[in-house]
Amino acid sequence: MHRRCASPAEQEASPAERELALSSLTGVISTEELLARLAKIVGAGSVLQGESISEDLTHDEGLVSVPQSPVAVVMPRSTEDVAAIVALAREAGVAITARGSATGLSGGCVPTPDGIVVAFERMNQVFEIDESNHVAVVQPGVTLGELESVLRPRGLVYPVSPGELSASLGGNVATNAGGMRAVRFGVTRNNVLGLEMVLGTGEVVRSGGKYVKSSTGYDLTQIVIGSEGTLALVTEVTLKLQPLYRHSATVLAPFPSLDEVGRAIPTILASALTPTLLEYIDVLTMSSITASEGIDLGVPDDIRQRTTAYLVVVLEQRTEGRVDEDVESLGVLLEAASALDVFVLPGQAAASLIRARERAFFVAKAAGANEIVDVVVPRSSMADFLDLAGKLAAEHGCFSVGCGHAGDGNIHLSVYQPDEAIRDRFMMELFRAAIGLGGAISGEHGIGTAKQEAFLELEDPARLSLMRRIKTAFDPLGILNPDKVLGTDSEEGSS
């Protein structure tokens, strides 16, 4: 279930390295005492240290984050455990990094040097599926796959689908995970109603609840969502559920240019067809993901040769008749928007294509991609951004291909350029281009450490200062994932 925690250590730090790491602990408590007291809180079997910390626990799925060994990995079972761990970390002056399934792509859960990792894999209970209120209450270690298996038989769905069923809900909250269904149902932020969390002060605080609206003080739920473990450790999540639509169709439309894809999007969204999924996939990415999954979409050669990008649209409705009707309307729109053709994919091919699209990152990773871009721009500026990105890639001698959540203006490019310095310059220009078009550095992957340099350089200093003050409000001692997102003040100073 928690696939990153099972395998034995592979690239363990040497005993000498470990010794060095431990000796730099700055608190008043010795490492031995810290480990003993952690064991007292959660039981010795729930504290990993030294050789027992597998290599898997030192990184996430990101392409550029540097693996890091923690002093200890602690696996709490309850909110009380977490509060006690935070209290101890405060006393010891030790940093805490929260870890879900570690499927993140920006290094957000990579251990803080000399810190401890709080791994939520044993806090994996679904507390409640409340069918009257369409709400689920879960612990942060529950995975999207586990939740789905509980919901589907009841005709309910948690609609956020970042494409990795082994991802945990706690991790989804930390990064404000998005994914393909966001165009209709929004991202994590729009589907979380409440949290229980342990602040950096050690206090347990609840926010929100089983209701969809409140004007009762500041919204603590929303500020914590997307904060990548730097404001609080989330110990319970209340999720908004949707009824499951049982009728759907998947439409594939090849386009001669990205510009034409870009122009098709507003028309589709203005039509009130409310697509559940609205993805663009460039022709190279489509080739590689379909090849990797062994799919033949049945697009004739003559059309394929004129295609620069595909648009994939999924429609879901209450009845089959409505799906058919909407497919018809969509077809007319797509043809008017210069699609080369419109294909309605049979169920099997449709499912395979969506699965292949979900695996796009891993296909790129296997193909040797060096970095992944996750910018968001106003959706009407997507074509402009991709045009700019192409020019910048040529200029910097980088190669980039991709796909993206077209309905959201969220673009994923795989960047191929092994030289870090060249790549960094290219990436920085891409980020500048996105911001210049009114967008942001990350649409759904988060800042972590991977995009931290760009974030600290390109963000408005007044906004950064405000975020630092908010960080202090939640975590006065700065013990929660201190090296991620905002980093420390000195890092900002050096940027």
Added chain:
Amino acid sequence: MHRRCASPAEQEASPAERELALSSLTGVISTEELLARLAKIVGAGSVLQGESISEDLTHDEGLVSVPQSPVAVVMPRSTEDVAAIVALAREAGVAITARGSATGLSGGCVPTPDGIVVAFERMNQVFEIDESNHVAVVQPGVTLGELESVLRPRGLVYPVSPGELSASLGGNVATNAGGMRAVRFGVTRNNVLGLEMVLGTGEVVRSGGKYVKSSTGYDLTQIVIGSEGTLALVTEVTLKLQPLYRHSATVLAPFPSLDEVGRAIPTILASALTPTLLEYIDVLTMSSITASEGIDLGVPDDIRQRTTAYLVVVLEQRTEGRVDEDVESLGVLLEAASALDVFVLPGQAAASLIRARERAFFVAKAAGANEIVDVVVPRSSMADFLDLAGKLAAEHGCFSVGCGHAGDGNIHLSVYQPDEAIRDRFMMELFRAAIGLGGAISGEHGIGTAKQEAFLELEDPARLSLMRRIKTAFDPLGILNPDKVLGTDSEEGSS
């Protein structure tokens, strides 16, 4: 357009009272200098003082907030004006209260004693309707009615509808305004993509933008929405728009008990019929609002006599055929859920009923209601809450009737009991009951001053402290609407 600012002073403070207020200014700047410098920023014609401040400017629409005269009312025209006003207020140590159309119900925009009011009526430009991105960019003084008149011809809609077209977007952001359409489209929080704001530090900061998702640092937009002018002065709002549905039907179902209304709600929402509006109206409220608007809904006497509450459901779809089909499905559901009958209201009657429902607060006010309740509970607990409320009303010798956003669990009760002490005890019990059921004090009206005592008494102290630290992060000197929501520390201490 800004109806609260036009009429001349009616209950002006006496010169002696005014003198007293002015003399207590604590800053290093004299009142004369403050007024002169405000005039320098915005022009003398945009600063009201003394007799030129009308009675209207001393209050909102709330039933219990106490009118208060400010030292000055300033009417900026630009973000630069607002930033300069905040800088001056910092220097002078003077409080600032933001004011939109003053249609609020909790006292949030009532002037702070000895403070200045920043009235946004001259910052009323619609900067942009971006049809490609389905986004509007507006100044805070733009009203919902003005926005609607610009959007409707383009086939677009800003779906938040708190029921008062003269309300301003800035005010909507301040209270996280909700209204009848929230069951489908969410509240203000779910429909604002970005803000420009002036912090209590005087800095101008932007958050979000023309995109629906971001994982780039903390979400500053969401924490400011619903903060009732205590964190920042909002100077620009980027709104998410929806396509206008041109086909709709309004269904009215009388029920023998509130319990049965309560049980019907989850069934309707689980059906994926996605109602745009799902309201309950108790029989007394229905009588008074229909009488006030002169509407005859055509419900036969024998059914009316057995009715305790009505459910009103609006369905909107892309085509007339779908509306008809959905009305059919809804009718079956409602009958199975013990509705006494199901009526499809003709267009005219439907529009009148919705308008009457929107005016419910004013009908209650005219009937002498002393207070209004706005609690939110999990929607399945609505019937339990109303049952408890009935018992508490009998116990405390109060009379309460109401209606509410049934799909959201947001209940509005008008409370009739002129004795403040008795009423306060009853209200406090109602709030406790809502919180006990897993709800919150305010669903959409905000805390302001009207619910501040209950808020400070019933909120978790750790959460209050965290909110105070967040307040300090945005507004270190505590000059933004300091007496609202959290109030000052001393008020907390005394609670």
